[in-house]
Each structure stands twice: as C-alpha cells, then as structure tokens.
Amino acid sequence: MITVNSKELPWLPGMTVADVLKAMNYSYALIAVSVNDQFIARDDYDTFVVEDEADVKALHICHGG
Amino acid sequence: MTKELFAHNVPGSTEVLEKKCVAVAGCGGLGSNAAAALVRAGLGKLILADFDRVEESNLNRQYFFQADLGQKKVAALSHYLKAINPRIQLTVHDIKLTCDNLVSIMGPADLLVEAFDRAEEKQWLIETWSRHFPEKFMVCGNGLSGLGNTDALKVTRVGRIYFCGDGVTDRSMGLCSARVAIVANMEANVAIELLVKGQA
Numbered sequence: 001m002i003t004v005n006s007k008e009l010p011w012l013p014g015m016t017v018a019d020v021l022k023a024m025n026y027s028y029a030l031i032a033v034s035v036n037d038q039f040i041a042r043d044d045y046d047t048f049v050v051e052d053e054a055d056v057k058a059l060h061i062c063h064g065g
Numbered sequence: 066m067t068k069e070l071f072a073h074n075v076p077g078s079t080e081v082l083e084k085k086c087v088a089v090a091g092c093g094g095l096g097s098n099a100a101a102a103l104v105r106a107g108l109g110k111l112i113l114a115d116f117d118r119v120e121e122s123n124l125n126r127q128y129f130f131q132a133d134l135g136q137k138k139v140a141a142l143s144h145y146l147k148a149i150n151p152r153i154q155l156t157v158h159d160i161k162l163t164c165d166n167l168v169s170i171m172g173p174a175d176l177l178v179e180a181f182d183r184a185e186e187k188q189w190l191i192e193t194w195s196r197h198f199p200e201k202f203m204v205c206g207n208g209l210s211g212l213g214n215t216d217a218l219k220v221t222r223v224g225r226i227y228f229c230g231d232g233v234t235d236r237s238m239g240l241c242s243a244r245v246a247i248v249a250n251m252e253a254n255v256a257i258e259l260l261v262k263g264q265a
C-alpha cells in the first residue's frame with residue numbers, strides 16, 4: 001500500500017509515478033510530484049519506480065502571481 | 066540606523082538573515098510584496114529578475130505606485146527596497162528568465178522564491194531549479210486568486226519545494242490585493258523560517 005496525498009492506494013510491483021497518477025485519475029497538465037520527499041522531474045514519471053509504503057504527493061500548479 | 070531599523074525583529078533572526086541571499090523570480094504581485102517582506106526582515110542580499118514594466122492594472126496588488134507607471138519593475142522595486150533599508154545588497158536583472166539563464170542569474174542565492182504568473186512558467190522554473198540545485202529550497206505561490214477563503218491558504222511541501230496558497234484557484238477568477246499579499250507574505254515567511262533555522 002502507498003499513500004498519495006494522504007489517500008491509500010494499493011501498491012503494485014514496478015509501478016511508476018505515471019502509473020500512480022493514472023490510478024488516481026490525476027489528469028492535470030501541470031503538476032509537481034514528490035515520492036518520499038524527493039521531487040520527481042516530469043521527464044522521470046514513466047521511469048521512476050515507486051516502492052511499497054511510499055508517500056507520494058502530487059500538486060496541481062495554478063496560474064496567478 | 067540599521068540596528069534601530071530591526072530593533073523589533075525576532076531576536077537572533079537579523080544576524081542570520083543579513084548573511085543570506087534570496088532570489089526572487091518575477092516582481093509582480095507575489096515577487097514585489099515578498100521582496101519587501103524579506104528586506105523588512107533584515108535579509109542581506111536579494112537577487113531580482115523581471116523584464117516587465119509597471120502598468121496601471123498592476124497597482125491593484127503589486128508594490129508599485131502611480132509614479133512608477135512605465136518604469137521597469139526591477140528599477141521601481143529596487144527604489145522602494147532601498148527606501149526601506151539602504152544597506153540591502155541588490156542584484157537586479159532586467160531580463161526574462163529562461164531555462165538557459167536561470168542557473169547563472171539565480172544560482173548564487175541560498176533559496177529561490179518563485180513569483181511567476183503563468184503555471185507553465187512555474188513548472189519549468191521548478192523543474193530547472195530542482196534539477197540544478199537539488200539541495201536548495203524553493204518557495205512557490207500556488208493558488209492565490211479570488212476573494213476571502215483565507216482558511217484555504219496553506220503551505221504544502223513537495224521535496225525541497227514549498228507551495229503556498231490554496232492549490233486550486235486560478236487567476237481567471239480575478240486577483241485581490243489582500244489575498245495575493247497574504248500568499249506573498251506566506252512565501253516570505255517560509256523563506257525566512259528556512260533561513261533562520263539554518264535549513265537553507
């Protein structure tokens with residue numbers, strides 16, 4: 001089991017950040033993601049493997065400043 | 066003069082902050098207000114970057130005045146920051162930040178404050194800073210539009226990046242000075258805390 005934005009998600013061996021975002025139905029075009037407090041670059045979503053019991057955070061990036 | 070200027074600061078904070086350098090990417094609603102708060106806290110060095118000029122529509126939320134209309138934002142803001150603390154060391158870049166110049170311009174800073182307007186720009190700034198400086202902190206504004214709803218404003222950490230704001234609202238809702246300034250000051254507050262506690 002992993003945690004994504006404080007919600008539990010079943011863990012699967014080899015699941016990537018992209019798999020996690022898909023499983024959570026996160027379709028934001030602009031997003032910031034960390035796994036166990038490590039920032040994950042967009043280019044690494046398809047290859048970064050999420051370990052069991054990981055804490056994943058995913059934030060939508062908003063316009064405005 | 067400086068000793069009196071910071072007489073009411075939190076004990077022990079000014080001595081730390083005067084040795085620190087913060088870079089502010091963008092001098093609009095977030096950047097201009099955050100920069101003023103950082104200077105008032107006693108920060109020693111500030112790097113500013115923005116390519117824009119002050120327009121009348123900026124005055125509803127940005128740290129500028131009627132007399133600044135048409136002036137470069139970095140020049141006008143530098144004037145006000147020096148008016149707060151003449152000893153502040155400013156490095157000013159009248160330039161559009163890009164993936165290619167970010168490292169050389171903002172790299173000397175201990176910490177980066179993101180103050181862009183468009184989400185796409187925020188994204189490349191976050192990606193580029195994190196790739197080149199994975200050990201350095203960054204503080205971003207994220208969701209500051211609309212009115213009221215103060216309870217929704219929060220700080221969320223993603224790795225070494227802190228996001229300040231509600232994480233939801235979009236500028237198409239319109240921008241209110243009070244709410245923008247709260248988030249700008251949240252950014253400054255997080256930056257000051259990281260610097261004073263020796264984390265950045």
